[in-house]
Amino acid sequence: MMFLVLSGIFVAIGWAVGAIFFNDWVAGALIFLVIAAAMNIVSYFFSSKIVLASYRAKVVSEADAPRLYRIVRNISQTAGLPMPQVAIVPTQTPNAFATGRNPKHATVAATEGILNLLNDDELTGVLAHEMAHVKDRDILVMSVAATLAGAISYASRSFFWGSMFGGGNRDNGNILIAVIVAITAPIAALMLQMAVSRSREYLADREGAEMIGKPLYLASALRKLEAGNRARPMQFGSPTSSGMWIVNPFKGGGLVNLFSTHPPMDERIRRLENMASGIRM
Incomplete structure (x- = not known):
């Protein structure tokens, strides 16, 4: 469905x-x-x-990042998943994501900022969330969505400015078509990402907490990450791939939040706290 809808939007721009x-x-x-x-x-x-x-993520070995590597390995063994590649993103924005086409070809990436901000328990909660995405193969959907949505946004912008200043047949309402495509294509791509990402984030929160049996580890981490990303948003990369991160790393407000790929943080934390009341001994 993701392939077909995003491809359909792209073909509509071609039309x-x-x-x-x-x-x-x-x-x-x-x-x-x-x-x-x-x-x-x-x-x-x-x-x-x-x-x-x-x-700018760099794949690292256990010797390069022993703490990160150890936590990811422990979670993968607990979940019965293949050990993924481990990568570090050179930014102080505290965040993490997973990518790859399947569990055998997965990479879990953490920023330098998250390694500095979180303690081992909180980092375990975050990385368990990412391993849940690996387990459910969300990593392929999110990686492809980020790539295609970025291409759609670029193509629609290029088409709009080309139609305005680059010539072509601009009669019979074609300028109106250009405006409509320029506005609706990126929004449609982002709405599609949002619909998939929000539901999968809730599921990854739950399954990650179940993997380690400690929902409050992730709840505590999410509080810190929400504040950390607001204070120090990502300065590179593309907002079309924001859904891959455990929290939105890009600064936004107003209408930007309306199309957020992430569920409300308060609701995520509330669900984890409710889980904890039934899991804790």
């Missing part, structure tokens, strides 16, 4: 491009359909590398 610039909407749609198919293939196999590169 508009063909109608305005070539007077042939079929050619435009077919060209963008081929591009979408190629992007899906590339995203499936290489989205993990693309995402890691976009955030």
